[in-house]
Amino acid sequence: MSFVSFWVYSQNTPSQTYADFLSATARLQFQNDSENVTGEISFDVQITSTTDSLFVDAKSLKEHEVFLNGNLVKSDYNGERILLHSRFRESDTINLRIKFTSEPKKAMYFIDATGDGSWNQIWTQGQGKYTSNWLPSIDDMNDKMLWNLQITAPDHLTSLSNGVLTQKKELDNVIQWNYSMDQPMSSYLVAIVIGEYDSYKLFSETGVPIELYYYKGEKNKALATYKKTKEIFDFLEREIGYPYPWQVYRQVPVKDFLYSGMENTGLTVYSDSFFNDEIGSNDRSYVTVNAHEMAHQWFGNLVTETESQHHWLHEGFATYFSMLAEQYLYGDNHFLNLLYTKAENLVEQSRTGKSTELLNPGSSSLTFYDHGAWALHALKVKVGDKAFKTIIRHYLTTNAYDNVTTFDFLEKVTEITGLDLLDFRERWLLNKSFPAKEALQILRSYPEMEEFFQLKARSISNFNESFTSFKEVANERDNIPALIEMIQQLTLHDDIRKYDLIKKVSNYDLLEVNRAIVLSTQQINDYNRSVIQTLIDEPSYVTRESAMFLLWQDTKNKKELLLDLKSRWDTLSPELNMSWLVLALSTPEFTNAEKQLYLSLLRDYTDSKHSMITRQAAFDYLIQLDIMSEENYRDLIASCFHHVWRFYKTSREHLRTGFKTETGREIIKNLMTEMSDTDQLKVERVLSQ
Ligand SMILES: [Zn+2]
Structure with missing residues (x-):
């Protein structure tokens, strides 16, 4: 074209x-x-x-x-x-x-x-x-x-x-x-x-007020959630090279939000599932959403697409600049791993025939966000860092507070570099599938990536063949993606020498690596017991939950273990607490009175005061164990008509599963008699789907 x-x-x-x-x-x-x-x-x-x-x-x-x-x-x-x-x-x-x-x-x-x-x-x-x-x-x-x-x-x-x-x-x-x-x-x-909010205020390097909102009384969560906000803000202002375009920037968590976040001008709203204490933030970091919505303040809010055909000018740009912010915070290996993972997903999308050209208004989010980000990265590689920064600055300056098309952006690229970009447009904007070959070429140009690809190729080798390269990887404390890849590959091998490698990398005290170790452990044995025991106090609720389960399976003194864990952990996430309660319910040594209490605590998690993630996990447990109370079914029926699609979809599946059990059917039918005719009809429709 x-x-x-x-x-x-x-x-x-x-x-x-x-x-x-x-x-x-x-x-x-x-x-x-x-x-x-x-x-x-x-x-x-x-x-x-x-x-x-x-x-x-x-x-x-x-x-x-x-x-x-x-x-x-x-x-x-x-x-x-x-x-x-x-x-x-x-x-x-x-x-x-x-x-x-x-x-x-x-x-x-x-x-x-x-x-x-x-x-x-x-x-x-x-x-x-x-x-x-x-x-x-x-x-x-x-x-x-x-x-x-x-x-x-x-x-x-x-x-x-x-x-x-x-x-x-x-x-x-x-x-x-x-x-x-x-x-x-x-x-x-x-x-x-x-x-009901409180807030505190920061100022960016350039003096922009940044107001950070939090639920009353939860300042500790705010400090953990917003830990990187100022750093990201200052980085984006420097990297984009155009001053933050609005008078003030606010961030506020809300309950039961439709998405992860939304970049309303100067007022980013985000799901409170990202509003966590220090340990919870290690598991569910706000950083990516934080940087993404912040980048939109320029890409989307300052310069806005004329129509959805150019949606990558919002999402591709916000995704790419948030990746750059993460590179700044976490290093090159982290950034390369983001590029690699996104490419992998895009290749998979192409393979299943669901790819579209980037300028197709009906493209998937994956295309607009990740293919868009990749297109920008390819452009940056092509024109060089310095020219890329100039392009971005001129593009924003020329079109500030106005609407833009892809043409407006490409025009700037040509103006500044003199390139005709025919090739780039064919390959990255108008190509129906993701240009995997070009992406691979770009990835291979980074020496760190070459080693990662070699390790990837090892996944089908036997242990003796891989051992040397495993040992090399295990020496590299800084290459977290490679360490995680190695840990995952080790699950395929029985050779006991793998436990020395695991022990070695667990000593690096890296959160993601230790989480990968615990999550990839199926069972405790004499070789890995001490590692799992040391990881039980990791500052990650996810790691603690899995380690707790492994140790509980392994020990004869189950009650003692659970009580010990409960007393040494200061805080538990709702998910970790639920997991603890479920294990306690399955531990014979607890008395019936104790179990009654634990059951009622577990059942309380379906209440609408909890987050959707928590409620969903509670329904998962209660339905699976077939211990739903009438109150739980009441909450479940309400969840079937919630405004968030993902949540009502799984709730409806749960309701149908519950309806297949004898007690479930009885409770649901009973609850329906209390409903208005319209509500009854709505529930019947869900049950018959
Ligand atoms: Zn976005």
Whole structure:
């Protein structure tokens, strides 16, 4: 495809070409006992060519009134858009104000964490183009405007939005929070979070305020979760070479989030499954999500795709810059391993015929994120580090606060390097499958990788053939991916010399390596017992859980072991605690009274106050052991209609499994008699799937 036709192909057609929405000022009220949004939004609109009508996207409106330049006017509403008929003259600036009540079905979520029937947390998810589900606005990403949001909510809660907090007013039982921005953005990036939070503040090297939010009383988790935030921020500013484009940066965890994180402008919202204490953060690190969403503040928020065909300009770039941040934090071997793993997944996707070209708007996340990141890396290898940095800086400077296509980016590359890029485009952007050969060539150009590939090739050799290279790898404390690969390969061999290798590398005191050792151990024997015993106190709940299970299987004094572990560990993750309870229930030496207590503690984990991961693990255990109580089934049925797809899908599978057991069937049928006809029908539908 030639350059010119490529450009025509990606031209953008905004949905409302005759009007430019300049600014939006919203005033919104939230009440504890309601899941409605009440308020008004006022737009200043520049008419760019004379027209007879204007529209505003608005879904789920219960009621609304429209004012044009202060006067109440008639409008049409079709459930999707408010349509306004009038004579709008070119170059006029008008004010459009909409008073409304909306009842959002999606994009805004009211979370009832305590199960008392009223929400205690609200968060929004605007991508893609969903903000109009709760707030009348312009869905089109190409109409960027200045946003000012005022939120009024109960006074025990903190309300957050995009931009700087200009005023916080305490009124009767409520607080009014006023946020304002000084640069424009697309409406999918508008966000609101309301909840019980505390926060602390840092400043970047360049003086940007970074506000870090956490659930009240959980400062220890905040310090662990946000440990790398400032380092990543400073790194990205330096690496990207364009100053952070917004006035403030906030990060806030929310409950039952749809994804890992979302890069709302200046306000990253992320799943609280990444909000963990020091040990939990070792198992489930926030670093990748942290860096990814932060990189979007430039790639996606400052320069925004015109349409989803160019989605890699968001996701590929954010993924690549987060990989670079991880390289900065954890070293070259870690970075190369990321490249390698992503290539492996992409090759697998190609093999199964699910690959698409990177510029196909229907591409998978894997393609947009990881193929996109790889394309950038290939480009960087091609043009060199220095030119790459110049390209990025110029690309952002030229298109700041505007919309972009792939062409805009490639144009910069050509401008700065003089390369025509025909080859690059064919291979990385328009190729239907992942260019595995080129990727392998790039990987092989790193000496560290060559050794890793040699080790990989060993996986089919016998132990004697591999022993020398195993010994070499075991000497390299710094090459964590190679050490882990070796540990995994050792599981295929019976030779007892492998235990010396394992012992040796376990002495390096590397968290990931020690976790791999425990996870790859099937059973304890006289050669590995001492290693597993020393790893029981590792600062990793995952390692502790597996080591506990291995030692429990191995020992005759099971009760003693469990009580000893419980007393020496200061903190347990919910998952580790559940695992402990399940083992205790299977330990004959505990009394019936003790077991009754443990069972009730285990059953408590299905309560909606816990995270989805915890609840899911609890259902796994309880269903498997067939010890679900009526309360557990009540929680499970509620989970079947949760807003997160992954969670309701597995919950529905659990419900069907439970229904096949005698007690399960009886409890479910009993619970259904208490339900409304509609709810009964919904449950029946799940059971019959
Ligand atoms: Zn992203």
